[in-house]
Amino acid sequence: MDVKFSDKYEPLFDLLEAKDIIQSNEFKELSQTDQDYYNKLSEVDTVLMSGGRDSGKTFGLGCFTGIAAAQYNHRALYTRQTMASTANSIVKALENRLELLKIDDFFSFANSEYKSNVGPGLITITGQKTSTGTQTAKLKSLEDYSLFITDEGEELTDYDDWVKIKRSIRAKDVQAVSLISFNPPTKSHWLYKKFYYNVPAGFNGVIDNVLYIHTTYLDNGKENMAPHNWNEYERLREVYEYYLSIEPDKRNLLPKQIAREFREYNSVILGSFRDIAEGVIFEYTIGDFVEPEYGVVFGMDQGFTHPTALIKVNVNQDLKRIYLKEYYYQSRKSTEQIYEAIVNPAAYTRIWCDSAVPMFIKDLYTKGLNIKACKKPKIYDSINAMLNFELIVDKDSLNLQNELNLYRWSNKKEDEPIDDNNHGIDAARYAITHKLQENIAQIL
DSSP, X not given: OOOXXXXXXXXXXXXXXHHHHHXXXXXXGSOHHHHHHHHHXXXXXXXXXXXXXXXXXXXXXXXHHHHHHHHSOOEEEEEEEEHHHHHHHHHHHHHHHHHHXXXXXXXXXXXXXXXXXXXXXXEEEEEEEOTTSSSBOOOOOOTTOOEEEESSGGGOOOHHHHHHHHTTOOOSSSOOEEEEEEOOOBTTSXXXXXXXXXXXXXXXXXXXXXXXXXXXXXXXXXXXXXHHHHHHHHHHHHHHHHHHXXXXXXXXXXXXXXXHHHHHIIXXXXXXXXXXXXXXXXXEEEEOOOOOSSOOEXXXXXXXXXXXXXXXXXXXXXXXXEEEEEXXXXXXXXXXXXXXXXXXHHTTSOXXXXXXXXXXXXXXXXXXXXXXXXXXXXXXXXHHHHTTSEEEEETTOHHHHHHHHHOOBOSSSTTOBOSSSOHHHHHHHHHHHHHHTOTTSOBO
């Protein structure tokens, strides 16, 4: 049977021949556009394949790997984060792709390796971490490998671990490429920070030495999907388009179910990077901090081994929005060092600080800061009050974003969140509690 792919995968397969085409006699006869196209592909050393649910990227990746090894002499290191996940998915999926392409007879399989029977082609299946995920796996010499492939790349937690393997792939007879296929995680993930920060959503093409491929279920096609999935995605698409048709300042009036389904379609189905992680307490949007005419305040949580955090807060009661901007987030700093760092941004603006550190507050007040103690509000009540607002977090407030991405309810204490990675959140709560003027805290 013929195997068809979305046109968006064409550059991936053209990459296998790019260097040969450039060196061929026919290259000069190509149009300038085609010459530029192959020249760009010949410089690619990283491929990023992103997409939402049913986008077909895993299918395309398996087929690409089989063809590269069988027909182009590539040696592929095909991985996931751990061995356990590898054994349950990659082997079975890859075997299916090779059979579908009718190239399974080209290989002999043993000890998690597909070895070509007619050339140097090789596919080695392994994990980048041990089965526990706590230690880097001891990989054998990688110099002869030409493809370093990572499936489910959102599982990768550390850029340094990945790039260490990437730099060990040094084949010279064919183009050495590292490829990551992934469902986009949150914007706090290193994939976004390293590769997507200034890249348009859903971009397909080459930027510098990186080939970007992004697909959705619409690229995969109705004929390649279960009918019930296609129908559900199309229903969510209608909700998504309706949400976008509403003026931004009126979207907060929509039923929460519409907002949830909008986010689900955008992140899960379309495969957009998420501002928040699933299951967290607060949903938020990354955007610009809006300065009010008056009424802005700071919240502060003091620590030493844990960070001291200073968060600027604007509570817009009319629009039901809270704007947050991180100004300071440092640990193991003296009171004098903290003062020098925050005196300019804070100036004479009121700072509401945890009342549990009276000497710290007194020292900063003596130095001229407009700082005052705020008795810790009841956590559950203050969280519930904040949940009535849309949170907008400044794009550069990375520590606060990371906290919000991890902030979940505790399984051990009812009505309490996990007491960790919450210093910026606590600082914000102190300021927000005051601005809302509710009876959930006693202001001292």
